[in-house]
Amino acid sequence: MPAPTLAGERRSHAFVFCLSLSLMVSLMNSSAPTPLYPFYGERFDLDTLDLTLIFGAYGVGVLVALIAMVRLAGNLSDLRWVFVPASLLVTFGAAAFAHGAALGPLCAARLLAGLGSGAMTAVVNAALVRFNPGRSEKLPALVATLAMVSGLALGPLVSGAALQLDIRPLASPFWLIGALGLALAAATLLLWPVGGTPLPTPEHARAASLREALRGIGLPFHLCAWSVFFSWSFAACVFVIGPHVAQQVFGLQDRGVFGYVVSAYLLVAGLSQLYCQRVDARQALLSGWLYQCLALLVLLLACYTRSPYLALPGLAIGGYAYGALFVGNARLVNQLAPRHSHAKLIAYFYATVYLFNATPLPMGLLVDAYGVATASIVALCLFLGLALALFAAACRTRFAAR
Structure with missing residues (x-):
């Protein structure tokens, strides 16, 4: 009816x-x-x-x-x-x-x-x-x-x-x-719906072990996982150390404004994720790395010159990179993972990625030892070097399961 x-x-x-x-x-x-x-x-x-x-x-x-x-x-x-x-x-x-x-x-x-x-x-x-x-x-x-x-x-x-x-x-x-x-x-x-759909039945009698699954997917899996780890590590440092940098390096005294800046950064990242759902996964990954390197260069110049007018576009570019790298790598892992070990590989992927929460710890030690301005420049140089290396590896990698 x-x-x-x-x-x-x-x-x-x-x-x-x-x-x-x-x-x-x-x-x-x-x-x-x-x-x-x-x-x-x-x-x-x-x-x-x-x-x-x-x-x-x-x-x-x-x-x-x-x-x-x-x-x-x-x-x-x-x-x-x-x-x-x-x-x-x-x-x-x-x-x-x-x-x-x-x-x-x-x-x-x-x-x-x-x-x-x-x-x-x-x-x-x-x-x-x-x-x-x-x-x-x-x-x-x-x-x-x-x-x-x-x-x-x-x-x-x-x-x-x-x-x-x-x-x-x-x-x-x-x-x-x-x-x-x-x-x-x-x-x-x-x-909450009454009942629901039945649980999916396994298609294989024995799922592959994590080691077997990783051997099958090869180097591209690790590159995808560590690429998102890198992206989220940079974002984590922005979240934790960013308020200090905004105040002491760029002279932003109104702390509430930094909350709006972070919201805008995350909004750009979200829009980037939605846009990159429509493009080829490898293309999203490579564009994410290109913009990540550009963002780090702009932010490094902003910290060196203490210019907030460079820092804001640098963060906006970094927001696009955040979304593109996540979508590109996550989609590639989904495509590469065989169905019988898909759950294990996705779990391992996110377990690797979520190690990013430890990244702000050495950054905090660096700030306490050398001050916010020096620590920011040193950290951005390290991030830029790693980003260039991972970008080069992504350009040379063929993302196809073995």
Whole structure:
């Protein structure tokens, strides 16, 4: 009958909308602290290395959750057993961070939030594939990309506004995230479809071991993984050290404005991801490396001349590179991975990539030892050298499975 069918379609689309917003909120929790790091340093007497530890604790939580959830989320008949704990971890992590007043509690709160975000990423992606209205192959990836991009961009926008307006900047953004997370979790559970599609049956009696799968895919897999690791490592340094660079190198005294700059950077990265979905994967990868090298050159010149007018276009170029490198490499890994070991290789790919959370630690040591200006120039030179080497390797590599 037409009426029930129409009502069912509306309910299904409302469910996907709430599900994607839940993922968006968890990613807001990821990026919200970015403009606040100098404020934490002053308020709680933390040095740069301490701030990188807070950032890294979140990444550890995400990595642990993704590794633990990669099999569980795909094998559970009822994904709510993962969705509910993930929502609670996101909310509790945000609330705990709002009350943190020392390095230990802040790291613990970010670890909780990271566990929640990692679990939420896994379960939402699995649910979008399983409960796919219209059975469109592109819809789950598109919805997940939009949710992640908007969440990452909105996080520093909210905290930057709270900082600029002086509305309890260390607490109010995270209480907002926690409240939104709980409300969306409740709405998603109310709309959750009854039953669902059956779990996929394995096509092979024995999946290849990780070593066998890696031997089959060859060097291109490692190049893809370490390319995204590099891109995300650079972004991580922007998030953690960027507020100090903006203030001490470029003279930006209004800290809230840096939150808007990061939001714009992430928005460009998101638009780049959407655009690069339409182009050839290798072309996206190579254009990403070209723009990454250009961005590093422009930012190096900006830091040397202390010119914010060079830094802004440098970040914009870097935002495009961030999106292009992620899309190009992720699509190539999906194309290269054989079906019988696809899950193992994708899990290993993201496990490698998420090691980027450790990159700001040596950067923090460098800043504490030599100051922000010198450390920025040294780090950009190192990043540029590595980028040129990886770009050359990507140009010579034939991305085809053995």
